[in-house]
Amino acid sequence: MTDAQITERKILYRSFRRLSDDAMGIIDTLEEHEPNEETIAALEETDRITRDPNIKKYATAKELFAELLEHEDEPALTADEEEGLRIANAELARGEGRSFKEAMKVVR
Numbered sequence: 001m002t003d004a005q006i007t008e009r010k011i012l013y014r015s016f017r018r019l020s021d022d023a024m025g026i027i028d029t030l031e032e033h034e035p036n037e038e039t040i041a042a043l044e045e046t047d048r049i050t051r052d053p054n055i056k057k058y059a060t061a062k063e064l065f066a067e068l069l070e071h072e073d074e075p076a077l078t079a080d081e082e083e084g085l086r087i088a089n090a091e092l093a094r095g096e097g098r099s100f101k102e103a104m105k106v107v108r
Contacts, residue, residue, distance in 0.1 A: 038095060
């Protein structure tokens with residue numbers, strides 16, 4: 001191996017080390033992330049939903065949409081249901097974190 005090739009390989013090695021050190025720093029930063037309260041609440045709700053045998057689950061998105069399309073001819077939401085949906089969306093936007101089900105109790 002010539003001196004020029006050795007020098008070139010040293011430069012490449014140092015560049016690789018610098019890039020990999022930068023990448024590891026980014027990975028370390030990501031691994032240290034702590035979820036906020038809203039994220040924790042969403043994860044807990046997801047866990048509760050997945051364990052609840054009374055909540056219907058779908059194996060694929062195709063299966064979900066097929067069922068939704070079956071009920072396409074059902075009547076629209078009532079005024080009370082629409083108001084509950086509006087309230088739930090507003091609360092979520094404000095970060096109040098109540099579930100949709102809890103928000104719907106307001107109008108019933």
